[in-house]
Amino acid sequence: xxxxxxxxxxxxxGCKACEGACAERxxxxxxxxxxAEETISAHKLTAIETHGDKFCRRLCMNCVQPACVSxxxxxxxxxxxxxxxxxxxxxxxxxxYCMQAxxxxxPTYEWSSRLPKMRKCNMCYERQxxxxxxxxxxxxxxxxxxxxxxxxLVAEAKRRLAEKPDQYYQKIYGIQEVGGTSVLYLSAxxxxxxxxxxxxxxxxxxxxxxxxxxxxxxxxxxxxxxxxGIYWITNRRTEVAKKEGRR
Amino acid sequence: xxxxxxxxxxxxxxxxxxxxxxxxxxxLRVFYGLGGSTNLSDKFPWGIWIAFDVMCGVGLAAGGxxxxxxxxxxNIEKYHPILRPAILTAFLGYSLxxxxxxxxxxxxxxxxxxxxxxNPHSVMFEVAWCVTLYSTVLFLEFLPVVxxxxxxxxxxxxxxxxxxxLMILGVLLSTLHQSSLGTLFLIVPEKLYPLWYTPILxxxxxxxxxxxxxxxxxxxSWHSSRAFGRAxxxxxxxxxxxxxxxxxxxxxxxxxxxxxxxxxxxxxxxxRIETWLFLLEIALMVVPMVLLYQQRIRSSPGKLYACAxxxxxxxxxxxxxVGSTGLExxxxxxxxxxxxxxxxxxxxxxxxxxxxxxxxxxxxxxxAHSVETxxxxxxxxxxxxxxxx
Numbered sequence: 001x002x003x004x005x006x007x008x009x010x011x012x013x014g015c016k017a018c019e020g021a022c023a024e025r026x027x028x029x030x031x032x033x034x035x036a037e038e039t040i041s042a043h044k045l046t047a048i049e050t051h052g053d054k055f056c057r058r059l060c061m062n063c064v065q066p067a068c069v070s071x072x073x074x075x076x077x078x079x080x081x082x083x084x085x086x087x088x089x090x091x092x093x094x095x096x097y098c099m100q101a102x103x104x105x106x107p108t109y110e111w112s113s114r115l116p117k118m119r120k121c122n123m124c125y126e127r128q129x130x131x132x133x134x135x136x137x138x139x140x141x142x143x144x145x146x147x148x149x150x151x152x153l154v155a156e157a158k159r160r161l162a163e164k165p166d167q168y169y170q171k172i173y174g175i176q177e178v179g180g181t182s183v184l185y186l187s188a189x190x191x192x193x194x195x196x197x198x199x200x201x202x203x204x205x206x207x208x209x210x211x212x213x214x215x216x217x218x219x220x221x222x223x224x225x226x227x228x229g230i231y232w233i234t235n236r237r238t239e240v241a242k243k244e245g246r247r
Numbered sequence: 248x249x250x251x252x253x254x255x256x257x258x259x260x261x262x263x264x265x266x267x268x269x270x271x272x273x274x275l276r277v278f279y280g281l282g283g284s285t286n287l288s289d290k291f292p293w294g295i296w297i298a299f300d301v302m303c304g305v306g307l308a309a310g311g312x313x314x315x316x317x318x319x320x321x322n323i324e325k326y327h328p329i330l331r332p333a334i335l336t337a338f339l340g341y342s343l344x345x346x347x348x349x350x351x352x353x354x355x356x357x358x359x360x361x362x363x364x365x366n367p368h369s370v371m372f373e374v375a376w377c378v379t380l381y382s383t384v385l386f387l388e389f390l391p392v393v394x395x396x397x398x399x400x401x402x403x404x405x406x407x408x409x410x411x412x413l414m415i416l417g418v419l420l421s422t423l424h425q426s427s428l429g430t431l432f433l434i435v436p437e438k439l440y441p442l443w444y445t446p447i448l449x450x451x452x453x454x455x456x457x458x459x460x461x462x463x464x465x466x467x468s469w470h471s472s473r474a475f476g477r478a479x480x481x482x483x484x485x486x487x488x489x490x491x492x493x494x495x496x497x498x499x500x501x502x503x504x505x506x507x508x509x510x511x512x513x514x515x516x517x518x519r520i521e522t523w524l525f526l527l528e529i530a531l532m533v534v535p536m537v538l539l540y541q542q543r544i545r546s547s548p549g550k551l552y553a554c555a556x557x558x559x560x561x562x563x564x565x566x567x568x569v570g571s572t573g574l575e576x577x578x579x580x581x582x583x584x585x586x587x588x589x590x591x592x593x594x595x596x597x598x599x600x601x602x603x604x605x606x607x608x609x610x611x612x613x614x615a616h617s618v619e620t621x622x623x624x625x626x627x628x629x630x631x632x633x634x635x636x
Contacts, residue, residue: 094353111282
């Protein structure tokens with residue numbers, strides 16, 4: 001049973017209670033100035049964006065098959081069975097490949113720190129492990145952010161689309177995108193209009209590099225035989241030539 | 248000699264100025280972090296320290312494995328005189344790539360982490376291992392030079408015994424990580440501009456690394472012949488120019504097929520910065536290819552050198568396009584390196600030149616006997632004596 005978050009943009013009133021709860025959960029400062037920032041950063045792991053009269057909440061998508069987890073050379077990022085994608089700062093060497101690889105540009109960096117860490121939402125892994133909902137879902141006064149099992153939330157989202165077809169754009173963001181995400185979106189308008197990336201592939205991104213990486217054993221074994229063989233042939237030719245020359 | 252003296256002073260002044268600015272940039276990097284020393288951002292996490300220092304650095308050092316394969320595995324003995332400088336360039340190149348990484352990594356003190364904390368699904372993990380192992384191989388391939396210098400014959404024999412598997416290992420490791428630097432970018436299909444994003448990026452990176460390895464060998468032979476007042480191994484470099492022309496043709500043909508199969512040529516109709524950078528990159532490969540097919544060009548040291556320089560710049564343009572400019576639009580941001588990023592990059596390059604110069608002066612890099620005897624025999628076949636300056 002993998003956990004997920006369903007964010008319904010049509011219900012969101014932009015009160016930013018989720019932002020405050022998130023900051024509190026991470027022990028990050030939160031004030032009016034930070035509240036006014038509409039982008040996620042190392043000191044703000046979730047943000048409410050305003051798109052005209054619509055709102056959209058940004059946070060880590062905790063992908064089902066995360067690009068960041070596959071690219072991390074030291075395994076600092078892990079996809080847990082529970083659903084959240086967790087980060088072990090003690091392993092991280094700061095190559096920032098996770099930031100480059102993330103199709104949603106979620107991981108952020110402590111750029112001004114001398115011993116920097118990557119920062120991102122981990123869908124309240126500790127809270128969810130203890131059976132509690134995520135801080136943002138708990139704080140949301142209107143139920144725009146709800147937390148639960150992914151399968152159930154997908155079913156719930158489909159129910160809403162079917163019940164009020166004229167209020168919703170008839171798609172769920174996060175079902176097909178990069179093979180599925182653990183944060184699902186509903187919206188009244190096409191997703192691009194609330195700032196979600198619609199050009200992400202449907203294929204899970206780790207596949208793109210694994211297709212090449214899985215060839216490594218073949219390349220090594222074939223290469224060894226080939227190069228060794230070529231060496232043997234070419235050098236034998238000179239050895240023979242040397243001997244014949246001497247005669 | 249006296250005529251050359253002021254010129255050297257100017258170069259030394261430039262060298263000193265670069266190092267001073269690099270030193271100050273290093274201070275900024277150490278005390279103010281990546282934020283204080285780079286223009287990187289959450290949306291654009293990799294800058295020229297990755298796109299140039301690492302991606303170009305590794306590529307420009309490809310002459311080492313290309314020549315080792317040609318001389319020792321394919322047994323084309325005639326290239327032997329330029330093998331050692333190529334190995335030195337490679338060894339220096341990889342060492343400087345590591346220096347570049349120490350600047351770029353957020354936690355350089357954890358450079359060793361990938362060696363103990365494994366993630367075989369990560370391209371970066373594979374690159375880290377290959378670069379570490381290959382640097383060791385290059386060290387061992389270069390070690391005989393040091394041992395010869397100090398007359399240590401016993402260890403020299405030991406190294407000689409393992410030299411064949413060592414060289415095969417070196418070529419394999421290079422094949423893996425030269426291509427893997429391209430694989431790194433397969434994970435960003437939605438960010439990298441389609442003129443560059445292709446599933447065969449690893450193949451293109453590998454073939455272009457071979458091409459630039461040959462070009463760098465010509466480049467460094469030309470420079471060291473000037474710096475050390477040696478005769479240029481022109482007949483050798485001429486035939487190498489011929490090989491380079493063929494490798495460039497193969498590369499450009501694969502590139503053409505890929506673009507046409509992906510229907511990407513239509514993108515060239517758009518007046519965007521990416522279009523022009525792409526055309527620049529291709530021109531810097533096509534022009535030297537066409538020129539190198541001509542005997543007239545190959546047999547002139549200056550023109551051969553110019554072709555090699557064009558290939559090197561074409562290669563650098565390609566790596567910067569894939570690693571930086573081609574990602575800007577897809578990342579929804581602009582990136583122009585900060586002065587300190589450029590200062591450190593220039594310092595690293597300048598240090599490379601300086602160390603090559605010093606090592607070339609004090610260690611037996613250039614085969615004395617071949618310079619004295621072989622070119623004399625070869626020069627007879629050339630119409631005119633070899634004139635470099």
